[in-house]
Amino acid sequence: MSFDTENSQHWENLRKGEKQALFALYNNTYSHLLRFGLRICANDELVKDCITQLFLQLWNKHPQLNPVANVTAYLFTALKRQLIDQLILQEKIHSAIHNLAEESFGQELSYEEIIIQGQQDEEQKLRLQKAMKALTPRQIELIRLKFFEGLSYEQIAQQTSQTVKTAYNTIYDAIKMLRKQLK
Numbered sequence: 001m002s003f004d005t006e007n008s009q010h011w012e013n014l015r016k017g018e019k020q021a022l023f024a025l026y027n028n029t030y031s032h033l034l035r036f037g038l039r040i041c042a043n044d045e046l047v048k049d050c051i052t053q054l055f056l057q058l059w060n061k062h063p064q065l066n067p068v069a070n071v072t073a074y075l076f077t078a079l080k081r082q083l084i085d086q087l088i089l090q091e092k093i094h095s096a097i098h099n100l101a102e103e104s105f106g107q108e109l110s111y112e113e114i115i116i117q118g119q120q121d122e123e124q125k126l127r128l129q130k131a132m133k134a135l136t137p138r139q140i141e142l143i144r145l146k147f148f149e150g151l152s153y154e155q156i157a158q159q160t161s162q163t164v165k166t167a168y169n170t171i172y173d174a175i176k177m178l179r180k181q182l183k
Contacts, residue, residue, distance in 0.1 A: 007071040050082045090149045131181035139174035
């Protein structure tokens with residue numbers, strides 16, 4: 001049996017919910033995915049994490065998976081997207097840290113200002129926690145995915161089995177409710 005035929009068979013069995021097919025597909029394609037990922041990004045730990053995450057997502061979404069003509073190409077494309085998303089997220093984090101460091105570098109606060117700022121931060125945290133309790137569990141989950149994990153609406157929709165419009169509307173309603181609670 002050829003490599004592609006074997007992977008296609010594993011894919012079909014994965015779609016049926018066979019966990020062994022997931023492991024077999026992982027074992028068959030891991031080294032190819034690793035080499036491919038390292039051409040996109042030289043960070044081998046990030047590539048390995050993305051490959052693992054890709055297969056976890058495949059297992060979580062196996063009932064919704066469609067038939068695929070070329071499983072290897074599908075996995076390469078999915079890994080590439082995942083790596084690009086992670087690299088963009090890392091860049092945003094590094095940029096935010098850099099901007100924060102530049103802002104705080106030029107100013108030195110007095111002891112009283114530090115205490116006041118700490119109290120204000122704590123008050124804001126408590127107000128936000130109280131406002132979050134007014135949200136539904138689904139709204140809290142989507143807010144976490146959007147703003148704490150940095151996922152796009154498309155990724156959120158895919159991860160939560162919703163449409164992009166539903167994810168957008170749910171997050172919009174949650175933000176509106178938070179603004180109202182925080183006024």
